[in-house]
Amino acid sequence: MLDLADATQVPHGGNLGEAAKRYGIPREDWIDLSTGINPRGYPVPAIDPAAWLRLPDDNDDLEEIAAEHYGATRALAVAGTQAAIRMLPAVLPQGRVGVGLLTYGEYAPAFERAGFPVDRFVTPQFADCRDAAAFVLDPARALPADLKHLVLVNPNNPGTERFTPQQVMQWCEELAARGGTLVVDEAFVESMPELSVANLADREGLIVLRSIGKFFGLAGARVGFVLACPRIDRAMRHLRGPWSVSGPARVAVRAALLDHEWQARTRATLVASGSRLADLLAQFHPTVRHTPLFSWVRGQQARRWQDGLARHGIWVRRFDVIPGVRFGLPADDAAWSRLDAALRAVKMEIES
Known part of the structure; x- marks a missing residue:
C-alpha cells in the first residue's frame, strides 16, 4: 500500500x-x-504526423547520437532526469549516500524512500550554514569513512558551485575503492563543457546524468540520458522498460543534438x-x-x-x-x- x-x-x-x-x-x-531553463530554446522542426500515430522506436539512432554528442560509449534515453533518479536506488548497493544540503531536491527523497541513509553535505563556501549533521565536501579532505555513494550536481543547482573533472574523478576513485558509486548530475553543464566527465562514464563507480531540458530549453519533451558502464546500463534499461520517451520527443531531441x-x-x-x-x-x-x-x-x-x-x-x-x-x-x-x-x-x- x-x-x-x-x-x-x-x-x-x-x-x-x-x-x-x-x-x-x-x-x-x-x-x-x-x-x-533556456528561455530561447531549440526551434523544434515540423514533426511528421505519423510520429503521433505509432509507438516510439526504442531502436532508432537517438541513443547512438546522444552517446556521440556526449563523448560517451553508450547512452540510455529516459523520460527526463527525474525518471533516472527514481531508478538509481534499485541499481546501487545499500549504503550511506551523500547529497548536497543545497541542491536539486529530488535525490534525497528518492534514496530515503528506498531505505538508504542520507547524509547532507555543504561545499566550503557554505560551511558557515551547515548544521552538526552535515559534512563539508572539500577536495582537500577525504570523504567520510562510512559514505558509500555521493551525488554531485555539477555545476550545482542553485548554489552554482563547480568541480573540475580532476576533483570529480578523485571522489569517484575514492568511492569505487569501497564498492561505491559517484552520481554526477550534469543537467547544466552543456554551457560549461569543460566541467563534464561524460567521456569517462564507462568506468565502474561512475554514473553521469544529462538533461535536454536546460540548455536546449526542451523541458516539455521530458528527455534525459544516463551514461554508465555496461552493468548499470543493462540494469537501468531493464527498469526503464519500453516506450519511455515519446516518438515526437525523440524527433525533437535528435534534431537538437545534431544541430552543432x-x-x-x-x-x-x-x-x-x-x-x-x-x-x-x-x-x-x-x-x-x-x-x-x-x-x-x-x-x-x-x-x-x-x-x-x-x-x-x-x-x-x-x-x-x-x-x-x-x-x-x-x-x-x-x-x-x-x-x-x-x-x-x-x-x-x-x-x-
Whole structure:
C-alpha cells in the first residue's frame, strides 16, 4: 500500500500557476524566472504526423547520437532526469549516500524512500550554514569513512558551485575503492563543457546524468540520458522498460543534438546573458554567483525579494535551507527592462 507521506511533492521552480493564484495576476502577465531553463530554446522542426500515430522506436539512432554528442560509449534515453533518479536506488548497493544540503531536491527523497541513509553535505563556501549533521565536501579532505555513494550536481543547482573533472574523478576513485558509486548530475553543464566527465562514464563507480531540458530549453519533451558502464546500463534499461520517451520527443531531441551550429551560437549567447544577469543583480545584492543559465543570490531577505518581485509579476525561486533566490534568464529586452525596474522598486521598498 502506498504510504501517503512518500507522495509529498518536492517544491520546484516553474510553478507559475501557483504564483498567479496567490498574487491575483493573470498567468500571461508574468515573467517566469523561477527555473534555469533556456528561455530561447531549440526551434523544434515540423514533426511528421505519423510520429503521433505509432509507438516510439526504442531502436532508432537517438541513443547512438546522444552517446556521440556526449563523448560517451553508450547512452540510455529516459523520460527526463527525474525518471533516472527514481531508478538509481534499485541499481546501487545499500549504503550511506551523500547529497548536497543545497541542491536539486529530488535525490534525497528518492534514496530515503528506498531505505538508504542520507547524509547532507555543504561545499566550503557554505560551511558557515551547515548544521552538526552535515559534512563539508572539500577536495582537500577525504570523504567520510562510512559514505558509500555521493551525488554531485555539477555545476550545482542553485548554489552554482563547480568541480573540475580532476576533483570529480578523485571522489569517484575514492568511492569505487569501497564498492561505491559517484552520481554526477550534469543537467547544466552543456554551457560549461569543460566541467563534464561524460567521456569517462564507462568506468565502474561512475554514473553521469544529462538533461535536454536546460540548455536546449526542451523541458516539455521530458528527455534525459544516463551514461554508465555496461552493468548499470543493462540494469537501468531493464527498469526503464519500453516506450519511455515519446516518438515526437525523440524527433525533437535528435534534431537538437545534431544541430552543432545552433549549439555553438547558443553556448556563446548564454555565457553573455549569464554575465549580464549577474552584473544586473550585483547592483542590488553584494553576493551574486552565476552560471550561464541562472544566478544565485544568497541573503536573509530572500522571502521579501521573492514576494516583492512577485507583486511586479516576476516569479523567482526562493530557497530556505540556505536562504537565497535563484534567477533564471529573461527571454527578451522587454523582460530585461521589467526585471531592472522591479529590482529597483523592491530594493527601495526593503530599504524604506
